């Protein structure tokens with residue numbers, strides 16, 4: 182499991198562990214190991230995705246590799262090439278790549294890097310499975326629970342956000358069962374909601390007022406955006422503009438089929454975390 186100590190990596194590790202898989206977690210530094218072990222990983226490999234150091238050892242002798250790149254990484258394509266090459270050289274049987282919904286959307290440079298990474302992965306590993314998740318419900322969960330959902334994009338744009346645990350369950354299924362080789366799978370949630378809708382639903386489910394507020398771009402740049410690299414800030418500003426224009430909407434049919442049930446709604450996710 183590449184990127185195992187991050188938000189997505191821990192969710193996929195939990196799902197694989199629940200399916201009875203022994204997970205070897207590839208983490209950036211030994212300091213990240215406790216997070217990977219807490220998610221269920223059996224062993225750890227320290228890997229630097231920027232140089233490729235440690236990759237050969239990390240993929241040696243495993244049955245399958247799940248690859249996810251660090252968020253808005255400028256060298257997403259180089260990372261895909263290093264991981265894909267190590268996996269191909271090791272002769273690993275099954276490989277899945279965590280992409281994003283609508284990677285070909287030219288209004289978002291970090292989506293285009295995912296599209297290029299998909300091409301690199303496919304050229305090195307023709308049997309690779311590509312998963313394209315929508316934005317996670319979990320991105321707004323803490324804000325909803327705090328009573329204020331504040332975002333730097335339109336409150337009225339449409340989204341089919343998806344439960345990260347559903348994505349992880351689908352990822353585990355793809356990695357452990359045959360029949361997904363060479364496929365590209367959109368993973369979107371079952372309902373189209375705006376941020377305004379999400380705040381209203383959160384208020385109803387949690388039984389407390391939840392506001393939806395639009396943060397001005399300048400405030401985001403001076404606030405949360407200030408800690409980011411110039412490239413990550415620029416990527417996210419492009420993403421906010423794209424969200425203003427068309428949100429991020431996909432179809433839930435594939436995820437429903439992979440899960441064998443309806444994907445969880447925003448209400449389901451809120452209820453699960455308030456129990």
Ligand SMILES: NC(=O)c1ccc[n+]([C@@H]2O[C@H](COP(=O)([O-])OP(=O)(O)OC[C@H]3O[C@@H](n4cnc5c(N)ncnc54)[C@H](OP(=O)(O)O)[C@@H]3O)[C@@H](O)[C@H]2O)c1
Pocket residue numbers: 184185186187188189190208209210213228229230231249250251252253279280281282314315316317320
């Ligand atoms: N958030 C969403 O709604 C969403 C939707 C669709 C797709 N995605 C995609 O999902 C992927 C994962 O997102 P995430 O939020 O789970 O990311 P994340 O929490 O930032 O996790 C990324 C992991 O990569 C590790 N890492 C960073 N640089 C590294 C390096 N040089 N060498 C080795 N490991 C390194 C980090 O290590 P440390 O823990 O040590 O920092 C972290 O554990 C991204 O590619 C994103 O585009 C996200």
